[in-house]
Amino acid sequence: MEPESLYNLLQLPSEVALPTEEQLPQGAKKKYLPPSSRKDPKFEELQKVLVEWINAALLPEHVVVRSLEEDMFDGLILHHLLQKLAGLRLQVEEIALTAASQRRKLEVVLGAVNRALQVEEPQAKWSVEAIFNKDLVATLHLLVALAKHFQPSVPLPSNVQVEVVTIESTKSGLKSGKSLEQLTTQRSTGEDQPSEDVLDELLKMAPEKVRAVEEFADGVILLLLIGQLEGFFLHLKEFYLTPSSPAEMVSLPEVHNVTLALELLRDAGLLSHPVSPEDIVNKDPKSTLRVLYSLFCKHKLKASADGTPCGTLH
Structure with a gap:
């Protein structure tokens, strides 16, 4: 299916740049958030809570996050957050100016995060590629895992699910589909009605x-x-x-x-x-x-x- 024919089918804005078969290697996948998912109240609340948590944690460092999608991709804030939560200071440049150096820094920081969370890379719901490309869903998976591991008292909203659109490159061309991503779990029965x-x-x-x-x-x-x-x-x-x-x-x-x-x-x-x-x-x-x-x-x-x-x- 040609990318141009996917916009209406998947209810994506026309300005979203869908990949072509040449741009997306065979077997590769790319995720998109349709407008209906972005506007979901619980999805918005989760982002708000995480932004407030990060800003409160990094207040002494004078770090301010306004957009999880735009501010987390280069590893700078993740490094500050890891220092605050785990007391780890990594041997990486403080300010990475080029895309290549930002990616290298993110790779080092994310490796340390995975070790701190005791998560093997294949099992992680995030990756260097996804975070660096500003994949909001992957970024939220990562931040939720950090909050639960280091500060379980952070009041994350329960049972946040979001519908995502996935474009996959196969031998027969581009394949599209929709699925639900579970960002936070349903609380136990005793917690359902706090x-x-x-x-x-x-x-x-x-x-x-x-x-x-x-x-x-x-x-x-x-x-x-x-x-x-x-x-x-x-x-x-x-x-x-x-x-x-x-x-x-x-x-x-x-x-x-x-x-x-x-x-x-x-x-x-x-x-x-x-x-x-x-x-x-x-x-x-x-x-x-x-x-x-x-x-x-x-x-x-x-x-x-x-x-x-x-x-x-x-």
């Missing part, structure tokens, strides 16, 4: 007190609270004591105070969910409560004799 997020419950129980969390928007009170509970002193030169205006709060580099507070919590192992400093500065109540609740959990358990676990409301 209890309501404790933070949502808190917001419902005391909506009139939500305004109180706005006091933490500039990060000063949060920093003082962390220092008091964790038993250390932060010198005043480490943060901005009194931002002169709300505009200054947002314009400070990296929303400095809140970023510093989140780094302290992360270093102490207290943040299991990614939190954006901008959300705290913008007075998002759920993000602020998540940070405060992480402190509450640790120090409630320290002080409690009955061992009541966090997440139990009384």
Whole structure:
């Protein structure tokens, strides 16, 4: 079947460049995501969670990911992420400028990732070729595996499936087909209907007190609270004591105070969910409560004799 005749059959946009028989070697396959798959809410949610997780993990390195499809292919961010998660620093050039050097770097980084995940290359759902060619499905398989292995608390959406179009070169020409890719698994029966997020419950129980969390928007009170509970002193030169205006709060580099507070919590192992400093500065109540609740959990358990676990409301 000629590539031109596949567009309507597979519901692909006309601007998608389908391969010809000459471009796709015999036995080779290439995957495409139709628009309906890209717009699937759970597929979009999975990408959002992974982007927030990576950005939270790499916040101290000032690395920002905006598109998993465009930002992960050259191995740069994967290398930073592997360093953060596994403590591995590889002997590769920091910035690879040419396509050949980027591919070499990706090959080294991906080899280290596979060893860390204890995945043999033939069994992996990703490859150097797929990641380097910005295969979003392969990239998501890789990132989901990293999150599950190193940080299983990352709230990945359950049972994410996506329909993909595969073009394969055979002896008789190009062959096309559709299939479902399973990106995350279905939770067990006990997890299919998880209890309501404790933070949502808190917001419902005391909506009139939500305004109180706005006091933490500039990060000063949060920093003082962390220092008091964790038993250390932060010198005043480490943060901005009194931002002169709300505009200054947002314009400070990296929303400095809140970023510093989140780094302290992360270093102490207290943040299991990614939190954006901008959300705290913008007075998002759920993000602020998540940070405060992480402190509450640790120090409630320290002080409690009955061992009541966090997440139990009384």
